[in-house]
Ligand SMILES: O=C(O)CCC(=O)C(=O)O
């Protein structure tokens with residue numbers, strides 16, 4: 181509509197000052213009349229209109245900023261601290277957009293509507309002989325653009341006048357407050373983007389490779405069990421690298437469990453869920469193509485699992501988890517603990533070998549898949565075991581990028597992870613269920629976010 185208004189305004193015979201835009205805020209009308217008065221050299225009318233326009237502009241911006249506050253629907257349930265950070269950043273970015281939203285007069289964009297008021301005012305005040313106000317307007321304008329040459333020339337010119345004292349160049353208080361807040365908020369926004377973007381997440385192409393390198397390398401029998409397989413080539417090196425970068429950059433140490441691993445005190449456990457990746461994309465801290473890649477790779481994994489195990493029923497994701505495990509500095513070389521104790525994924529195993537499908541185990545998990553992301557560490561082999569003793573290891577797997585181990589989540593697939601001796605071992609864990617009630621809802625949210633990438637973006 182503003183474009184249409186601009187179009188009609190350009191017609192011959194249409195006096196733009198006669199146009200009344202009933203949707204426009206008062207300052208639009210006042211500013212137009214102020215600048216018309218200026219052209220007609222009516223200095224009193226210029227001053228009156230511009231002063232009123234200035235007050236109204238600032239008031240309108242306050243109203244716009246106020247609308248950025250209030251309740252905020254995250255669309256999902258992030259942790260407490262991310263909630264606050266998310267809400268705060270959202271409000272700040274919303275408020276910072278108000279200024280440019282108001283920078284238009286009947287469809288015509290102005291770069292610097294607010295400071296331009298001071299430009300009109302300095303000249304009009306000078307013309308009516310009010311040098312003090314003229315100088316204050318000059319000083320106010322210079323707060324916004326300290327190096328503006330023509331305004332510096334004006335200042336020099338006024339300074340030559342014997343009636344002008346240096347203290348005349350005190351900026352007006354509303355301009356001072358405005359610029360102070362603007363500077364502070366800009367600094368905050370810069371901090372927010374720099375803090376996160378300085379931590380590089382690979383920007384290389386992480387899209388799906390055209391030619392699939394995927395192959396099954398070990399069957400259940402070869403892994404000395406049933407309902408297991410090992411495959412390779414599910415992810416490219418670039419994709420693995422990008423996921424490791426994401427974990428290293430954005431994960432929370434302990435992933436909700438203290439500072440160390442929930443499995444051993446000797447290791448740091450850095451974990452990240454889809455929920456947090458969504459949050460990062462939502463805040464513009466992570467490129468949405470990383471989320472897209474994660475969804476693509478994991479969907480692909482689900483298809484491979486379904487195909488290998490001949491599953492006809494729908495198989496839902498129930499949890500997607502990216503995690504790196506690394507030993508704390510100074511951990512003894514001869515540690516005897518495991519990085520992940522022997523367990524089954526959907527039941528609580530007891531020393532007598534019984535496995536009970538009860539909380540706290542994730543009883544609804546039906547299939548598990550672990551996609552490995554790197555191999556530049558020592559130790560950390562995965563192993564299957566027939567019971568709780570380390571002497572009953574059936575087979576082991578050394579992680580490497582793109583290798584995927586999949587198995588049914590019950591007692592038939594007891595497994596564990598050997599201690600990580602050096603470096604950081606990173607993997608993408610996937611758990612599936614037949615029970616739609618336990619479906620990982622955040623994945624739907626992730627797809628929505630990708631679809632609405634633009635409209636949801638808070639930039
Ligand atoms: O990272 C691995 O190799 C296995 C992890 C695992 O068993 C689990 O998280 O339940």
Ligand SMILES: [Fe+2]
Pocket residue numbers: 523524525548595
């Ligand atoms: Fe497990």
